[in-house]
Amino acid sequence: xxxxxxxxxxxxxxxxxxxxxxxxxxxxxxxxxxxxxxxxxxxxxxxxxxxxxxxxxxxxxxxxxxxxxxxxxxxxxxxxxxxxxxxxxxxxxxxxxxxxxxxxxxxxxxxxxxxxxxxxxxxxxxxxxxxxxxxxxxxxxxxxxxxxxxxxxxxxxxxxxxxxxxxxxxxxxxxxxxxxxxxxxxxxxxxxxxxxxxxxxxxxxxxxxxxxxxxxxxxxxxxxxxxxxxxxxxxxxxxxxxxxxxxxxxxxxxxxxxxxxxxxxxxxxxxxxxxxxxxxxxxxxxxxxxxxxxxxxxxxxxxxxxxxxxxxxxxxxxxxx
Amino acid sequence: xxxxxxxxxxxxxxxxxxxxxxxxxxxxxxxxxxxxxxxxxxxxxxxxxxxxxxxxxxxxxxxxxxxxxxxxxxxxxxxxxxxxxxxxxxxxxxxxxxxxxxxxxxxxxxxxxxxxxxxxxxxxxxxxxxxxxxxxxxxxxxxxxxxxxxxxxxxxxxxxxxxxxxxxxxxxxxxxxxxxxxxxxxxxxxxxxxxxxxxxxxxxxxxxxxxxxxxxxxxxxxxxxxxxxxxxxxxxxxxxxxxxxxxxxxxxxxxxxxxxxxxxx
Numbered sequence: 217x218x219x220x221x222x223x224x225x226x227x228x229x230x231x232x233x234x235x236x237x238x239x240x241x242x243x244x245x246x247x248x249x250x251x252x253x254x255x256x257x258x259x260x261x262x263x264x265x266x267x268x269x270x271x272x273x274x275x276x277x278x279x280x281x282x283x284x285x286x287x288x289x290x291x292x293x294x295x296x297x298x299x300x301x302x303x304x305x306x307x308x309x310x311x312x313x314x315x316x317x318x319x320x321x322x323x324x325x326x327x328x329x330x331x332x333x334x335x336x337x338x339x340x341x342x343x344x345x346x347x348x349x350x351x352x353x354x355x356x357x358x359x360x361x362x363x364x365x366x367x368x369x370x371x372x373x374x375x376x377x378x379x380x381x382x383x384x385x386x387x388x389x390x391x392x393x394x395x396x397x398x399x400x401x402x403x404x405x406x407x408x409x410x411x412x413x414x415x416x417x418x419x420x421x422x423x424x425x426x427x428x429x430x431x432x433x434x435x436x437x438x439x440x441x442x443x444x445x446x447x448x449x450x451x452x453x454x455x456x457x458x459x460x461x462x463x464x465x466x467x468x469x470x471x472x473x474x475x476x477x478x479x480x481x482x483x484x485x486x487x488x489x490x491x492x493x494x495x496x497x498x499x500x501x502x503x504x505x506x507x508x509x510x511x512x513x514x515x516x517x518x519x520x521x522x523x524x525x526x527x528x529x530x531x532x533x534x535x536x537x
Numbered sequence: 538x539x540x541x542x543x544x545x546x547x548x549x550x551x552x553x554x555x556x557x558x559x560x561x562x563x564x565x566x567x568x569x570x571x572x573x574x575x576x577x578x579x580x581x582x583x584x585x586x587x588x589x590x591x592x593x594x595x596x597x598x599x600x601x602x603x604x605x606x607x608x609x610x611x612x613x614x615x616x617x618x619x620x621x622x623x624x625x626x627x628x629x630x631x632x633x634x635x636x637x638x639x640x641x642x643x644x645x646x647x648x649x650x651x652x653x654x655x656x657x658x659x660x661x662x663x664x665x666x667x668x669x670x671x672x673x674x675x676x677x678x679x680x681x682x683x684x685x686x687x688x689x690x691x692x693x694x695x696x697x698x699x700x701x702x703x704x705x706x707x708x709x710x711x712x713x714x715x716x717x718x719x720x721x722x723x724x725x726x727x728x729x730x731x732x733x734x735x736x737x738x739x740x741x742x743x744x745x746x747x748x749x750x751x752x753x754x755x756x757x758x759x760x761x762x763x764x765x766x767x768x769x770x771x772x773x774x775x776x777x778x779x780x781x782x783x784x785x786x787x788x789x790x791x792x793x794x795x796x797x798x799x800x801x802x
Contacts, residue, residue: 227716244760290719291665292674318542320677323630323665332767334633335660348771353659357554358563359776363769366631401674405707405718416714431793444802452731462680462711462732468659469731477664477801488550494779498799506784514780516794525788531801532792 218252219305223312223321223494224270224278225300226258228288228407232266233420234315235313237371237380240273243311243341244381246371249343249403250309255279257294257301258386259288259294259395263336267392271388274381279305281395288404295324302329303366314372326370333370334474339378355468356491371380376474378494409460417447417466422477423496425449425466427489429503429522430484432459437481443530449473451483467492481522485510502526538592538699540583541646542616543637544572544607546600547657558727572607577614581736582679583650585695590703592647593617597640599633601625605752612747613739619752620644624764632757632764632769634666639760641671646724647707648697653678653728664728674721676708678730680775683685696733761771 222243224521227234240256247254253276258266263280270278279301285293298321302310310325312318314336327332339350347369348363364370378443387448417423422444428451441448449471450464466473466493478496483489485501493499494513501514502525511517518525538588548554549569572580583594598604599622608619622636643647654661668675698707700720710717711730711737721727732749739747757764787790795802 223648228670272745278555288717291677295669303564314785316678316710319661320665320675320712321756323662324669324675326662327634327666327669330631333660333662334768336663351774352776354548354554354563354657355550355659356776358556359774361771361774364767364769365769368563400779402676403720405720407715407717408713409715432561456732463714477799482731487553493774496800498795499779499782502797511782513779514801516791517784518791519780519784520788520789525791528788529792532788533795534794536802 218250218308219255219307220247220250220252220309220311221255221257221302221307222270223318224256224258225264225313225315225485226260226266228409230518232269233313233315234416235315235375237295237313238375239274239313239377241381242373242378244339245378246309246311246347248341250347251344252308255307257298259286259297263392273392274385274389274431278390280390280392282392283395285397288407290400290402290404291320291396292308292400292402294321295328299325299328300396301393302428305370309371310367311371311373313375314434315494318372320354322370322372329364329368331368331370332364332366332484333512334364335372336374337371352491355488356488356494357487376472405417410463414441415445415447417449417471417473420447420475422446423466423473423475424479424481425451425453425483426481427483429452430454432457435462436523440479440526440530443533451486451489480510480514482524483510484508485513538586538590538648539646540586540594541590541643541649542580542583542594542596542611543576543651543786544580544596544598544611545576545652545655546570546598546604546607547573547655547737550574550656554632556773556775560669560774563773570606572610573652573655575654575656575729577736578649578733579652580611580614580616580736582695582697582729585693585734586648586697589695590699595620595646597622599624599628599636608744608752608788609747610739612750613744614737615743618750620755621752622755622760624757627766629768630660630766631767632762634663634670635762636760636764637663637759638670638779639762640755641667648668648725648727650727650729653730659683664726668726670724673725675726676706676719676721677712677726677728679708679733680711680716680730681709681732695766696726703801774775
């Protein structure tokens with residue numbers, strides 16, 4: 217029987233990162249297809265806070281380890297602990313959400329176990345011993361079906377492609393274990409959080425993004441976002457120009473989003489941007505240039521200046537409410 | 538200070554990538570190639586560090602003889618010499634990291650700087666594998682640091698900062714919801730994010746000088762690395778096409794469609 221081990225991620229604020237729930241859903245799907253069971257692992261200064269929440273997600277067991285060293289995540293501290301737990305459990309699959317932490321940690325875990333890894337998987341195919349994964353390449357212009365041939369397989373999971381499950385079933389058994397910590401050559405210095413009253417880009421139901429067409433003026437983009445309770449995104453050009461913070465960037469090298477509604481204002485639609493948003497359910501494009509590539513993926517396109525459209529759109533939506 | 542940087546040969550990010558009808562590969566005809574943009578940022582950061590701390594930059598690439606183009610480009614930017622691992626055929630991240638480990642053990646750099654991912658495979662793995670294989674610390678997704686220097690000076694100075702005792706580097710990392718700063722003992726692995734720096738153009742004298750800079754040739758066999766892939770790529774496919782949308786004439790129609798048809802507002 218194969219064991220699927222998913223690493224749950226605790227945010228600096230102590231809460232569970234929502235993408236972990238999507239990763240757990242993917243883990244459950246994988247366990248079902250491979251004919252195995254799902255285990256979770258949480259490394260934390262104080263795991264008790266999240267253990268209960270994780271126990272209700274439908275996993276067989278939640279393994280927790282507590283240590284002051286876990287307060288600030290470091291790959292060098294976490295990887296040996298995850299790898300040795302995986303060995304002890306004889307896990308055949310190890311996964312986590314494709315977050316900054318997941319991407320930093322998992323290859324290091326894989327290296328310890330001489331395991332091959334697939335990044336950003338969007339689908340799990342096959343069954344039993346014949347499991348394959350689908351993952352994007354070339355900025356999402358290509359999707360590859362890959363098979364990992366090492367005894368242990370490692371995957372990072374693109375959260376937007378797996379809906380978080382309702383949980384249910386029996387509560388998982390919470391087992392605490394003693395982590396064997398290794399000396400780390402890396403030490404944590406500081407974390408500067410970018411605070412926002414708006415929802416997280418990757419978790420928002422609606423995203424309003426601005427591009428070069430805003431000429432750096434995001435007031436209208438933000439006003440519409442706030443009316444819709446939306447997150448604010450941006451194209452890479454806009455972030456590179458320093459007009460908005462880096463973590464606004466939607467695209468293959470930024471955040472990958474898949475909201476119910478994506479409104480692209482003044483974004484031309486470079487390949488790399490499209491890769492980050494084209495799984496959105498409904499896409500609206502507003503651009504002065506009728507030839508802009510963004511219109512090829514938009515459900516509704518409006519060829520007009522965004523500074524005329526956005527205030528009118530706000531007014532129109534307000535009337536509905 | 539000795540710095541090892543990578544220069545993977547990839548399809549130009551501006552080119553349109555299409556899958557062959559049989560799904561065996563991408564259509565390569567007519568494509569242009571260049572250094573992986575994230576690696577190019579790594580070369581630039583290496584050059585800035587070497588300029589500031591009197592060091593040497595060695596650039597490495599793996600592939601057939603065509604990767605010498607990318608090595609020459611890095612040499613033209615200012616790298617001192619190049620290592621070419623001559624290998625054709627499939628190669629996965631375990632194989633790449635295994636080869637880079639051997640090159641690093643041979644060259645003994647203080648720092649290896651790689652792109653956080655290559656824009657073809659998009660795996661984002663090699664730096665982390667390499668750090669673990671070498672038993673070194675890692676600082677992935679290195680980004681810009683705040684600096685009190687003038688704009689012009691800032692644009693030239695390295696963002697990876699050597700500590701006063703010269704035994705560690707401080708790196709600002711782009712992570713979810715903010716920026717994390719870590720301090721890593723040397724030797725260490727750093728992977729670059731987009732905003733770390735703006736790579737320089739190769740100057741004409743740089744291009745001329747690059748022609749006479751040495752490129753050392755190695756092979757996986759000589760390095761003693763088994764590069765048989767552990768990742769089998771079974772099939773490539775184009776992403777599912779979105780159904781063609783419509784252009785709406787005005788905002789009122791847009792609101793009506795979003796409300797009644799898409800039911801999202």
